[in-house]
Amino acid sequence: MPNSISFDRIAIDSLEKKYRIALINSISGFKSASLIGTCNSKGQTNLAIFNSVVHIGANPPLLGFILRPTTVPRHTYQNILDTGYYTINHIHQDMIENAHQTGAKYDEAESEFEKCGFNTQYYGDFNAPFVAESRVKLGMRFKEELPIKSNGTYLIIGEIVHILIDDETFLDESGALDLGVANTVAISGLDSYFSPQFIKKMPIPRP
Amino acid sequence: MPNSISFDRIAIDSLEKKYRIALINSISGFKSASLIGTCNSKGQTNLAIFNSVVHIGANPPLLGFILRPTTVPRHTYQNILDTGYYTINHIHQDMIENAHQTGAKYDEAESEFEKCGFNTQYYGDFNAPFVAESRVKLGMRFKEELPIKSNGTYLIIGEIVHILIDDETFLDESGALDLGVANTVAISGLDSYFSPQFIKKMPIPRP
Numbered sequence: 001m002p003n004s005i006s007f008d009r010i011a012i013d014s015l016e017k018k019y020r021i022a023l024i025n026s027i028s029g030f031k032s033a034s035l036i037g038t039c040n041s042k043g044q045t046n047l048a049i050f051n052s053v054v055h056i057g058a059n060p061p062l063l064g065f066i067l068r069p070t071t072v073p074r075h076t077y078q079n080i081l082d083t084g085y086y087t088i089n090h091i092h093q094d095m096i097e098n099a100h101q102t103g104a105k106y107d108e109a110e111s112e113f114e115k116c117g118f119n120t121q122y123y124g125d126f127n128a129p130f131v132a133e134s135r136v137k138l139g140m141r142f143k144e145e146l147p148i149k150s151n152g153t154y155l156i157i158g159e160i161v162h163i164l165i166d167d168e169t170f171l172d173e174s175g176a177l178d179l180g181v182a183n184t185v186a187i188s189g190l191d192s193y194f195s196p197q198f199i200k201k202m203p204i205p206r207p
Numbered sequence: 208m209p210n211s212i213s214f215d216r217i218a219i220d221s222l223e224k225k226y227r228i229a230l231i232n233s234i235s236g237f238k239s240a241s242l243i244g245t246c247n248s249k250g251q252t253n254l255a256i257f258n259s260v261v262h263i264g265a266n267p268p269l270l271g272f273i274l275r276p277t278t279v280p281r282h283t284y285q286n287i288l289d290t291g292y293y294t295i296n297h298i299h300q301d302m303i304e305n306a307h308q309t310g311a312k313y314d315e316a317e318s319e320f321e322k323c324g325f326n327t328q329y330y331g332d333f334n335a336p337f338v339a340e341s342r343v344k345l346g347m348r349f350k351e352e353l354p355i356k357s358n359g360t361y362l363i364i365g366e367i368v369h370i371l372i373d374d375e376t377f378l379d380e381s382g383a384l385d386l387g388v389a390n391t392v393a394i395s396g397l398d399s400y401f402s403p404q405f406i407k408k409m410p411i412p413r414p
Binding site for chain 2: 022051115198
């Protein structure tokens with residue numbers, strides 16, 4: 001095609017660093033945007049934005065996310081290993097600025113909850129802090145970490161032990177959470193936020 | 208809150224099976240929707256829809272996806288192990304019906320390309336079939352598979368060796384692929400398709 005563009009591996013590796021990061025981070029398509037809440041063994045809270053939460057299975061209910069222990073979210077990693085618990089909190093349209101700001105490098109003694117304008121919420125005796133402003137929150141128990149040899153990152157897997165939803169009308173009659181009604185955002189790359197508009201629900205495909 | 212609803216782990220495990228599947232598949236937020244193209248050692252092609260493609264890293268350029276070897280996509284898995292190559296193809300709004308249909312259980316001798324109305328496209332000597340109709344396509348080389356003990360699934364990791372984009376205007380000046388311009392869709396749960404509308408691009412966060 002006349003306007004098409006292609007990159008082979010040599011071309012990708014030769015790209016200017018920021019350009020390559022922007023390209024590769026956006027090329028996988030839309031991603032979820034979530035805030036992961038943790039605390040250390042002394043109760044110091046931490047909150048960090050992640051765009052790699054992925055569904056692992058429904059029974060048992062398992063979610064994973066990719067973690068880079070050597071960069072910003074290392075407090076998240078250490079806290080999960082130390083306490084065994086964390087929360088995953090949806091980001092809604094009115095939370096974008098504050099949620100994105102949790103990606104800044106704060107000192108361990110500072111809490112991104114406070115620095116970025118979020119309130120902690122605790123639920124029963126569950127050990128990790130939820131984001132009060134989030135309308136869909138998950139309490140997670142750490143299950144396993146899988147080291148990814150190819151680049152030194154980890155897949156962190158946890159099981160869902162609590163689901164907290166602000167409004168029961170977010171759920172449709174099938175049990176599905178209507179992300180449009182909940183106003184949950186999607187992210188592209190590292191910095192571009194989108195509000196998805198519902199197109200259609202498809203039936204189970206049969207040959 | 209008056210209309211809030213919560214599920215603890217006992218409640219989740221007690222849900223009717225279809226309700227639980229719908230709830231847990233939607234609770235992780237928006238997901239990418241991609242078609243993974245493979246062929247076996249005899250050249251028989253296969254195409255399957257996946258909603259778990261996840262960014263692993265930019266240097267080297269790595270993507271992962273979750274695979275359940277015991278259900279529908281087993282041809283995908285076997286073909287990747289046999290040949291070492293696969294393609295990841297974006298799903299755009301006008302491809303939803305045909306892409307969703309690749310989730311049906313076809314016999315190994317049948318190709319979802321043919322059955323679901325897609326054309327194969329080959330690029331140079333790259334061994335796996337691309338989806339001609341997709342406007343953003345990735346040629347992938349298998350790197351590693353990580354068995355997930357918690358539920359018997361696998362994280363399949365590959366490195367990007369080709370990026371094929373139909374129109375260079377899909378890329379902005381920073382290198383980011385504009386998923387809105389490319390009309391790539393997002394998926395919620397297993398069956399609900401969304402067209403994301405751009406809200407804003409945020410600057411790099413600093414304390």
